[in-house]
Amino acid sequence: MATLDELTIETEESLKRVARQYRRQLPPLRDFLIDWIRKNRDNDRLLRSQVSLELVYALIDRAGVRKYFEFDPFLNLATQTALEKIKGLGVEFADGLETPSLRGLEAALAGEGAAFLEQQNAAKETATLQVARIRENIAAQVRQVLLQMQVVPTPLSVAGEQIAAVSNLSQGQAETIVRTAMSAQVQSIQNAAGARMEAAGVDTIAIFSGPDDALDRPFCDVCVGLAFDKQQISQLNNNQGLSVLTSCGGYNCRHEWIWVPRSYQERQGIRQATTNDIKRANSAARGRK
Amino acid sequence: MELKLPEEITSKTALAIVDVAGQVGAASIKLRTKAGVGVDDQKMKTPSKKPNSARTYAKSYGKRRDKQGRRVDIRDLTITGQMVKSVLLDRVEATPTGAKGVITVTNDQKEKAAFNQALTPWFGLSPADEQAIAAAVEAELQKIISQA
Numbered sequence: 001m002a003t004l005d006e007l008t009i010e011t012e013e014s015l016k017r018v019a020r021q022y023r024r025q026l027p028p029l030r031d032f033l034i035d036w037i038r039k040n041r042d043n044d045r046l047l048r049s050q051v052s053l054e055l056v057y058a059l060i061d062r063a064g065v066r067k068y069f070e071f072d073p074f075l076n077l078a079t080q081t082a083l084e085k086i087k088g089l090g091v092e093f094a095d096g097l098e099t100p101s102l103r104g105l106e107a108a109l110a111g112e113g114a115a116f117l118e119q120q121n122a123a124k125e126t127a128t129l130q131v132a133r134i135r136e137n138i139a140a141q142v143r144q145v146l147l148q149m150q151v152v153p154t155p156l157s158v159a160g161e162q163i164a165a166v167s168n169l170s171q172g173q174a175e176t177i178v179r180t181a182m183s184a185q186v187q188s189i190q191n192a193a194g195a196r197m198e199a200a201g202v203d204t205i206a207i208f209s210g211p212d213d214a215l216d217r218p219f220c221d222v223c224v225g226l227a228f229d230k231q232q233i234s235q236l237n238n239n240q241g242l243s244v245l246t247s248c249g250g251y252n253c254r255h256e257w258i259w260v261p262r263s264y265q266e267r268q269g270i271r272q273a274t275t276n277d278i279k280r281a282n283s284a285a286r287g288r289k
Numbered sequence: 290m291e292l293k294l295p296e297e298i299t300s301k302t303a304l305a306i307v308d309v310a311g312q313v314g315a316a317s318i319k320l321r322t323k324a325g326v327g328v329d330d331q332k333m334k335t336p337s338k339k340p341n342s343a344r345t346y347a348k349s350y351g352k353r354r355d356k357q358g359r360r361v362d363i364r365d366l367t368i369t370g371q372m373v374k375s376v377l378l379d380r381v382e383a384t385p386t387g388a389k390g391v392i393t394v395t396n397d398q399k400e401k402a403a404f405n406q407a408l409t410p411w412f413g414l415s416p417a418d419e420q421a422i423a424a425a426v427e428a429e430l431q432k433i434i435s436q437a
Contacts, residue, residue: 179369186374186395193312193378200305202429209319211367214358254370258316261309263428264421268320 142177176251184246187256191245194259203262205229207270208248210255218284220249226273227265233257235278239285249285290314290419292426294387295434302433303388304381306426311378311390313425317418318392318411322373325363328413333364336408366405372398376412 145162198204208223216224219238228236233245240250248255265272273281292310294303325345327333334344341351345364355361359368367373375398381390394402394412406412414422 179371182371182397183374186377189377193308197305197309197312200308201432202305202309207316207320209323210370211323211360211365213360252369254367256319256370256374258319260313260316261425261429264313264316264425267421267424 142181180242180247180251180253183248183253183256184243187246187248190257190259194257197259197261204259205262205265205272206233206257206259207265208255209258210248210253215254217249217253218287219281220253220255222277222281222284223249223273224255225270226277227270228257228273228278232273232278235282237282237285239282239287290414290422292423294426295430298430298433300383300388304383306429307388307390308378308381309429310422310426311381311392313422314390314414314418315376315378315392317421318376318414319373321415321418322411323365323367325360325365326415328410328415330415330417333366333409333411335364364409366409366411372401372405375402 141162194204194206205227206229207227208220208225210220210224212221212224217238219236223236236244238244238248238250238253240247242250245257247253248257290310292307294306298306321327321330322333325333332345334340335346337347337350339348340346341348341361343351343362345351346354346361351361365373372394375395377393377395379391379393381388402412
């Protein structure tokens with residue numbers, strides 16, 4: 001047990017190191033951002049804005065930077081190290097418990113390592129809180145840039161720099177978040193217009209419009225130039241975890257849904273997608289031909 | 290563009306019709322631009338004195354686009370797609386004589402849109418756009434009349 005206590009201390013130390021690493025990543029603008037959130041919390045402008053914090057959160061989480069906010073991989077790493085050492089001490093594990101997970105460790109230490117787990121959980125909670133604060137700051141900053149872009153023409157590179165500065169995200173990742181959020185915002189307005197026409201009794205359909213070139217994703221390549229009704233859109237899956245209705249082919253997608261009366265689609269000779277087209281698009285998104 | 294609507298329709302219906310006209314107008318501008326056609330219904334051409342063979346972009350820029358996998362046979366004004374995406378029906382409002390719809394470009398893209406407009410006019414209703422709007426309005430009006 002004494003040895004396990006030592007390991008507890010060691011693991012806790014490694015968790016603290018992780019927390020310190022996050023703290024170092026906290027940008028100098030953090031305090032400014034917190035002030036900004038505090039000052040603007042009751043501001044009508046924010047309520048009126050179509051840029052929702054949820055949208056930004058969802059984008060950050062899904063933009064491939066989620067791991068940045070997740071504490072578990074670090075915890076798992078620490079746990080794995082501890083497990084190796086415990087193993088080295090001759091503690092036997094049941095089959096399959098070597099998986100570097102908290103659950104595995106919990107099972108391995110059942111009945112004799114409760115204190116270890118308690119301390120580890122406490123450290124995990126502290127670190128998770130810190131990580132959550134970073135995430136809030138970044139989301140607030142992204143949202144601020146989006147609001148700013150609605151009023152003042154801001155080059156994307158400048159917006160990207162602003163976000164990258166506070167979040168330690170790479171410029172490319174930051175630009176992706178901004179661009180995708182802006183697109184989703186404009187698309188939401190277009191979707192609302194389509195819904196408005198439909199409510200007025202107009203038979204509407206959406207055209208998947210945009211460039212048709214070598215840069216298209218396979219999913220977009222199948223969909224571009226075709227018209228889809230609402231039900232068909234709901235059957236599409238871009239395999240990127242983003243709504244096809246608001247983000248089309250996914251991150252940085254250059255395509256959009258244009259809602260028009262069905263009479264316009266027919267007059268322009270735009271073909272409506274078939275079940276086969278939808279299947280092909282979904283397969284293409286999954287990387288199958 | 291002015292549209293004459295039958296006097297017997299209600300102001301609510303008139304607004305809905307102008308909404309349809311506006312949506313079709315915005316859609317036409319987008320689809321036309323993405324097809325490389327300008328506001329004069331002609332293929333958009335580069336103002337560069339050293340154009341590529343399709344006369345769509347400057348030779349050097351055309352080469353770069355081609356290398357990137359972008360289209361050079363048409364001038365579709367697309368890199369990220371944001372500018373054309375940002376064309377929206379901004380508002381529909383009643384006026385003393387009827388209703389009007391305003392198509393615009395969102396603020397963040399206005400500078401880029403104006404720059405491109407100066408180089409190759411793309412924003413606005415072309416004769417073909419106007420025809421498309423008139424046809425869509427006609428179709429919706431006929432539907433309303435037949436339902437009544």
